[in-house]
Amino acid sequence: MNLYRKMGNGKGFGLALYKRWITGLQSRSLHALVICEPSHSSKEFNLSQASRSAITAARHIVKTDSVSILTFNAQEISSFKGIPIKDKTYGNLSNLFIASNPLLENYEAERLTSVCLGLHNKHKFTHIISAASTFGKNLLPRVAACLDTCQVSDIVKVISSSSFVRPIYAGNALATLEAVNPDALQVITVRATSFEPAESSEQVQSIDDLIKTEAVEKVEQVELDVSLLEETAKMSCVEGIERAESGRPDLGSAKVVVSGGRGLKNKENFDQIIVPLADKLNAAVGATRAAVDSGYCANDMQVGQTGKVVAPQLYIGVGLSGAIQHLSGMKDSKVIVAINKDPEAPIFQVADYGLAADLFEAVPELTSKLP
Template sequence: MSALVIAEHDNQSIKASTLNTITAAAACGAPVHVLVAGHNAAAAAAAAAQIAGVAKVLHADAAHLSDGLAENLAAQVVALAAGHTHILFPATASGKNVAPRVAALLDVAQLSDVTKVLSADTFERPIYAGNAIATVQSGDAVKVITVRTTGFDAAPAAGGSAPVESVAAVADSGKSQFVGREVTKSDRPELTSAKIIVSGGRALGSSEQFDAVLTPLADKLGAALGASRAAVDAGYAPNDWQVGQTGKIVAPQLYVACGISGAIQHLAGMKDSKVIVAINKDPEAPIFSVADYGLEADLFAAVPELVNSL
């Protein structure tokens, strides 16, 4: 019996979230198999085989699997479920789209946003915006799990030599079709995988100020840009920059929060960052309770001064 990780990939390379999920799968105590379902995805399968800790790569190749449509991918996973005690997905938009379908088809409960594996059947997951941790035990024969990737270190992308086994692709469900994809292009690191993030809040006052104040700092640090929900709702930053319970969950090496008060919903998305720096003129701002370094100052003066000092 083994654990099956559903790889996220672009048919050429494996996405970083899969590496964290493989670490979680290894903690379940079973050999780790990785499913690469796509089209002309031999390069992605070969990359998965190189990941340390992977025992076998299952490669399903078909045109209708190329874009990760949830109905087709879920059917593919279910077809391979026999012999696996755990089926793990990264808790990304894609993983959250497919995992519930797999759990429903297998008639088991889903374990969502797992942050720690205590044993093969017992896990921890955050509840109440991360203010409490629930310990959950599952008696299901197959455990369908989404993994909060910030809770686990990434498995080394090299050092493994797993065999790649071709498996039969399921038929196209015909329930959905891929129409198109609009991808935001940026020279900056992707928010969820960035090692440094500079994030701004409503205190910046406008999108122009957001750009003028934070962009130079992000450029100096080679950082990704993030934003609080309040800043996004006010139109200061695009939706895909939102960090928090209803945005993206991040855990960079360095998180710089500028003009962010630190509402519970925002803290839920970034409090696992290794080092948190907060700049806020309100000494009572909740962000200071989680910050490693706090600067009580006007961000419009402090941030440019910081940029000049770097």
């Protein structure tokens, strides 16, 4: 099992809990596998922005072109978008592994785990990486447990191939971790907002394009152990999926986010005050846990420690106090605007622009003045 120890991070935020007594040098060549989130509709595959950020982190870790990616498909895909193009520093991706089987249609983590383990057994990756999204948080701990290693969660910085920085205490401190055994497999989730998404191109739309542009070295269909998949499928299965259709930008990658809190008082107010402002700004809609728990909106809109982490260009927080657990999910936003009737609300301490006003008057007025 690989263990990690906490180090000082050199900026004064880290917790130097242990002295560094082993400095290991990586003695084998590195090969990272990035497990990419499925984000596709029927015949069109589109790699998520979070996965492209995980690819950037992987490139920083291995510092070579030895980064491969794994995607899952239930069927033949005709259009393949969003796969990163050749990088100026780190070159192209090594392998694009595609695991295709109807049993993978609903992406049950138990089934995907068996695919990842099979692939790792064959290729012996040094790092297995995914975005710290709902998908990655569900899948990677299972992979780490089966491979008897510790997972490093939610990294925000790469120090070396075996040392990473991650937030702790709801983002109030940063811990630098160093693998006790740098040669052992490292399983890592990546905070997507901390790494620029690897560049992709609109011109690259198919597997042929990927090969032609040398974006990937090789495309390989993963040989699946179908009997194992069938066995795993007996243990758990998805009974049905309800998709919340929305024409809005994805909350995790939107440039503008408008979030509402308990101050809105009920769902009707949330819909009538937050949504029109978000519409005018082409923004994603977020919420505090208090708003979600009170039923003002769906729980996939929750921003914060136990929700989504966002870092948009503009974050507008309406009728929310700025609890530490909420701040940990949005404090890296470039510009923060707060609207709260209590001038002492903690959100004003992190806000770039604050409006101490009643949201029921201020927000409709603001919305009406926007083009």
